[in-house]
Amino acid sequence: MDGKLSDAIDLLRDELLSIPESYQASATLDISSHLEYGDAVTEISISYYRPETDAELSARQAAANILAKQDEDRQRAEYERLRAKFGA
Incomplete structure (x- = not known):
C-alpha cells in the first residue's frame, strides 16, 4: 500500500x-x-464474533482436560515430595 486512502x-x-x-x-x-x-507502531485489528463450532468446543475441552490433568499431576508430585520431607 502506497499511502492512498x-x-x-x-x-x-x-x-x-x-x-x-x-x-x-x-x-x-x-x-x-x-x-x-x-519508533511509532500502529496496530490495526479486525475482529468479529461467531459461535464456537462443535469441533472447536471439543478441542477446547480436550485441551482444558489435559491442562487439568497436568495440574493435578504436578500437585500430587508436590504433595508426595512434602509428605516424604515432613512425614504423613
Missing part, C-alpha cells in the same frame, strides 16, 4: 468481504498506536 478503503473492504456474510455486521475495527524503542 482509496487503497486503505479497498483493503478494509476486502477484509470485510473475507468474513462470512452472516457475521459481517458484528465486525469491529481497532486502531491503536504506541511508541516502541523510539
